[in-house]
Amino acid sequence: MSTNPFPLDKADLMKAYRTMRTIREFEERLHVEFAKGDIPGFVHLYAGEEACATGIMMHLTDVDRIASTHRGHGHCIAKGVDVHEMMAEIYGKATGACRGKGGSMHIADLAKGMMGANGILGAGAPLVCGAGLAAKFRGDGGVGITFFGDGASNQGMVLESMNLAAVWNLPVIFVVENNGYAESTSVDYATAVDSYVDRASGFGLPGVTVDGTDFFAVYEAAGEMIRRAREGGGPALLECKMVRFFGHFEGDAQTYKAKGENDYNREHRDCLKIFAARVREAGVVTADEFAAIDREVGALIEDAVASAKAAPLPSARDLTTDVYVAY
Amino acid sequence: MGPIVGIIANPVSARDIRRVVANAASLQIADRANIVLRVLAALAACGIEQVVMMPEHGGIRGHVMRGIERSRNQGETRFPHVTHLDMPVTGTAEDSARAARLMHRAGVAAIVVLGGDGTHRAVVKECGRVPIAGISTGTNNAFPEHREPTITGLAAGLAATGRVPARVAFASNKRLDVAVGERPAEIALVDVAFVTDSYIGARALWRTETFRELFVTFADPEVIGMAAIAGLIEPVGRGEAGGMMVSLAPAATARTVLSAPIAPGLVVPVGIDDWRRMPAGIPFHPHLAAGSVALDGEREIFFDGREAVSVTLTADAFRTVNVPAVMQFAATHGLLRAGASLLATALA
Numbered sequence: 001m002s003t004n005p006f007p008l009d010k011a012d013l014m015k016a017y018r019t020m021r022t023i024r025e026f027e028e029r030l031h032v033e034f035a036k037g038d039i040p041g042f043v044h045l046y047a048g049e050e051a052c053a054t055g056i057m058m059h060l061t062d063v064d065r066i067a068s069t070h071r072g073h074g075h076c077i078a079k080g081v082d083v084h085e086m087m088a089e090i091y092g093k094a095t096g097a098c099r100g101k102g103g104s105m106h107i108a109d110l111a112k113g114m115m116g117a118n119g120i121l122g123a124g125a126p127l128v129c130g131a132g133l134a135a136k137f138r139g140d141g142g143v144g145i146t147f148f149g150d151g152a153s154n155q156g157m158v159l160e161s162m163n164l165a166a167v168w169n170l171p172v173i174f175v176v177e178n179n180g181y182a183e184s185t186s187v188d189y190a191t192a193v194d195s196y197v198d199r200a201s202g203f204g205l206p207g208v209t210v211d212g213t214d215f216f217a218v219y220e221a222a223g224e225m226i227r228r229a230r231e232g233g234g235p236a237l238l239e240c241k242m243v244r245f246f247g248h249f250e251g252d253a254q255t256y257k258a259k260g261e262n263d264y265n266r267e268h269r270d271c272l273k274i275f276a277a278r279v280r281e282a283g284v285v286t287a288d289e290f291a292a293i294d295r296e297v298g299a300l301i302e303d304a305v306a307s308a309k310a311a312p313l314p315s316a317r318d319l320t321t322d323v324y325v326a327y
Numbered sequence: 328m329g330p331i332v333g334i335i336a337n338p339v340s341a342r343d344i345r346r347v348v349a350n351a352a353s354l355q356i357a358d359r360a361n362i363v364l365r366v367l368a369a370l371a372a373c374g375i376e377q378v379v380m381m382p383e384h385g386g387i388r389g390h391v392m393r394g395i396e397r398s399r400n401q402g403e404t405r406f407p408h409v410t411h412l413d414m415p416v417t418g419t420a421e422d423s424a425r426a427a428r429l430m431h432r433a434g435v436a437a438i439v440v441l442g443g444d445g446t447h448r449a450v451v452k453e454c455g456r457v458p459i460a461g462i463s464t465g466t467n468n469a470f471p472e473h474r475e476p477t478i479t480g481l482a483a484g485l486a487a488t489g490r491v492p493a494r495v496a497f498a499s500n501k502r503l504d505v506a507v508g509e510r511p512a513e514i515a516l517v518d519v520a521f522v523t524d525s526y527i528g529a530r531a532l533w534r535t536e537t538f539r540e541l542f543v544t545f546a547d548p549e550v551i552g553m554a555a556i557a558g559l560i561e562p563v564g565r566g567e568a569g570g571m572m573v574s575l576a577p578a579a580t581a582r583t584v585l586s587a588p589i590a591p592g593l594v595v596p597v598g599i600d601d602w603r604r605m606p607a608g609i610p611f612h613p614h615l616a617a618g619s620v621a622l623d624g625e626r627e628i629f630f631d632g633r634e635a636v637s638v639t640l641t642a643d644a645f646r647t648v649n650v651p652a653v654m655q656f657a658a659t660h661g662l663l664r665a666g667a668s669l670l671a672t673a674l675a
Contacts, residue, residue, distance in 0.1 A: 005525030005618065193386040194418075197342050198355045207353060209342035210529060220529035224347045236347060241418070282525050282617075282631070 004284050007220065008058070013279055016058055016215060018293050020050035020272050022083060023074040025301045027246070030073075030090065033305060034250045040092045041103045046074030048213075048245035051271035052177055053078040055218025056145060056238075059226045063142040065113040065131035067124030069177070070105050071244075072117025075147055081109040087304035093311035099322060100314045113142075122148050122155030125174065129161050132170035132235075143171040143229045151182020153196055162203040162235070171229035173222070174200070176239040177212070183248045184256040200237035212240030213271040216278075243269050330436035330487045331377040332370055332407075333457075335450055336363050337423045338385025340442040340465040343625075344529040349590035351466045359441060359464055360390030366439050366462070366480035367395070367406045372663075373484025375407050379435065381426035382411040384418065423449035431455045436487035437648060439480065444470045444552070444623035448516050451502070451645050458486065458497045460648040466531075466591065469517040469550040470623070474650060481663075482653040491656045495649070501544040501570060501607070502644030505620060508634030513622055518543045518553040519638050520621040521613045530625040533590055535597050538575040539615045542605060542638045546571050551588040552624045556597050559587055563604075570640045572611055574600040610637040 006013060027047040034043050046053070049071075057078035060066070068075040076086055081097060089096030090104045097107050108116035115131065118124050128144030135142035148158055153176055165172040176196040180187055187194055197207030208225070210217040218240055225236040243265040247254045254262070279285045336359055345351035363380075370378060382388060388411065395406045412429050416422055423442070427450040430438055437458050440450050443465010450459055460483040461471030486496035503515040520532060521540040532538070532553065545565045546557035557563070557571045578584045581598025588594045605611060617631040630636055657663055 005523060007524075007526075007528070188384040192389075193356045194384055195338060195342070195356050195386065197346075197353055198357075201353050201355055206346040206350075207342070208344050208346055208529075209339070210344075214527065216526040216528035217530070221344045221347070224344055224529075228347055239342075278526060278629075 005282055006216070006279070006284065007223075010284055012058065013285055014289065014293065016054050017272075017275060017279070017285070017290060018297065019054045019057070019078050020215070020275065021293055021297045022300065023047070023050045023053065023077045024272055025297050026073055026077060026083065026087070029301050029305060031246060031250060038309070039090060041105070042249050043090065043104045044071040044249050045244070045246040046071050048243045048265060048270070049177060049179060050074055051215040051218055051275065052175070052212045052240040052242055053147075055215045056175065056222040058219060059223050060113070060143070060145070062111065062113050063135075063140055065115050065128060065135075065142065065144045067115045067127040067131070067144070067146045068117045069124065069147050069149060069152070070117065070119050070121070071149070072105065072107060076107050076109070076114055076117065079114045080112045081107065081114050083300060084304045084307055085109075087308040088311050091308040091311070092313065093308055094314045094318065095307070095311040099318060101318070101322065121152035122158040124148060125158045125161035126164070128172050129164050129168070129170055132165065132172040133168060135171055136168075141230050143173060143226055145173045145175060147175045147177055149182060150176060150178040150180065150187045150191060150196070151185065153199065154191060159199065162200065162205060162237070165235035166203045166205055169232070169234040171232075172235040173225050173229060174205075174235065174237040176237065178239055178241050179244045181244075181248065181256065184252070186256070196237060196239040205235050205237050207237040207239065209239040209241065212242030213269045213274060215271060215275045242271075329374065329376050330489075331379055331433070332375050332483060332487050333379050333426070333430035333435040333438040334363060334366065334441070335381045335423050335426050335430075335438060335446070336383070336387050336441035337381065337420065337446050337449075338383050338387055339418060339420065340446045343466060343531050345466050345531050345533070345590045348531070348533050349593040351591040354464045356386040357390060360387045360394070362441055362462060362464065362476045363387060363391050364394045364406070365477045366483070367391070367409065369477045369480025370484040371405060371407045373481060373490070374488050375484045378407045378409045379430060379433065380409060380411050381422060382414060382416055383422060384416050420445055420449045424453045427453035431457050437483045439483050440471070442471070443468050444517055445625055447471060448514060448623050451516055452514055454645065456646060458646040458648050460650065469547070469552045469554045472650070478654065479648075479650055481657070482650040483648050485653050485657055485662060486648045490662055491653045495652050495656050497646045498566065498649040498652070499643040500565065500645050500647055502641045503542055503544055503570070504639045504641055505622065505628075506635070506637045507620065507628050507630050508636075510628070513620075513628065515622040516544065517623050518557075520553045520624070521615045521618055522621055522626065523615065523618045524626060525618055525629045525631070527619065527626045527629065530627075531590070532621050532624055532626065533593060535589065535595055536577040537618075538597065539618070540613045541573040541575055542570060542611060542640075543573075544570045544640065551591060553589065553621070555589065556585060556587045556599070557602070559585055560599065560602055568642065569607060570605040571602060572605045573602040576600045605640050607640045607642040610639045612637050
């Protein structure tokens, strides 16, 4: 077929695939490496959720800001943070994005508009209100996007931020990454009204729920919301229903999941597989072209791990640097 | 035991992108639960003692059961006895279809459905000849008529108990059957649209330049959505024989351009090339070689030139409770007057 039936051109379809594949490879590799005991702290893996970060971030530039979660690697990669620096950061090395002092849960890169992964649940919401206010004052057309989970959606500051964003009509998008579990507690148990769109309605924000395993569903919905926000239409909420392939953290026995749930999700709800099959069947990107991206990403992650392992740890002198921002 | 009425209220409807691109309504869960309570009260007033509901985890069940318990604690008998089907909950439209299948098997006398066109389609796929009474809580809602749910509940109750004879109480409806290659058959209650997007994405239809062909069971100029396009060209009634087929094109190149309300608040130019009546039982084949099929306004299936695609109108495909006819009958026969029950049954 000669025409491209998708809302992205071939180069962008390949970019989206490369981003999702990079996140997947990064997380699958961390799953293996973390078990070896060389990585300090905790890691929370994003595998299975790639279409959400990528479908949204394909609409953003460095002027747009995002605030991430404890499960932030996917957001970082999709926002353009350097994969080598991320891996080094997770290994706690001096070459890391935050010079090895942040680790997995505090990777940030302000030049890329990535305001940070965050160990405090829901804490990204007030941060992007600030980013949205700054963008509004500057008139630079930027938007602020915060991600939080179904669990963090019950935090007071998320709700307070929705109120603030509505009151100030900020260019802010609240993204609920609903993977069905707040750590190990199911949504059904922990959330009074499971429809996060209803939360948005309470503050006068439009809310939309999409299948977060479908890149195109996220891409389309996010695109309309982001355009609306850039045009002064104000905040909105996007709920992406998705699955996480691993536990809440590495080492989680996942006893709260149904037997075979992860296998089922990998077989039937893998956003990467769904995306690749759809684009390949339409004849826009070939299997060979996807395979070439897979090889390229495999080499990138391999090199990122080797470099991170070889890099030096921060020295004792680094303890007092980067503590305060210089004005 | 008297007749049992089923209620299917799926919390997942009315959550799509039309809230952003078209200012569509977003009916909250608490409001949906209140609608269910109104329907239950109306059913009880008609003598329905047993109701079975679809289980869901969206918050409707808890709210409804709290309302019933509170009433019971006050010594009232405002509501029927409510149970929930024993079935897994997926949080998708599949729950509506499964619940309809189970209710059909259980022999319910009628099913009250809360949702938009998508929820009603899921129910009709599986409910067989069990009549449905639709309540509009979705986005476009061309199929369920807009009406206070208490009245729909009364009509469903009067029809289910047999106090209004079946020839008055129930209406037959048309359906569109869609075949794509060897895939399982699909249906639509109102419209089937062929669009050039070859992906499902955010499902809704709002980019008119992608519209190519449209098939409708009825064409009502008072509805919104794809059926509005046909309705504004040449109205076709719900009870009238046959449907309509419309050839669409980008407005810039089309023979005629029509302003049509394709979503709530979204009145846009739509290019029309041709239209013709669609008799029942004859398969129509779209000219579009590849793209998506939208069923009742939502992209559901993508196809390419390798698969044969057809759309066929089926007459008398399923039954609905004819609410205006039931309420007229109830009024003229005094069905809701005190002590009217036996008299009305005798008259019927």
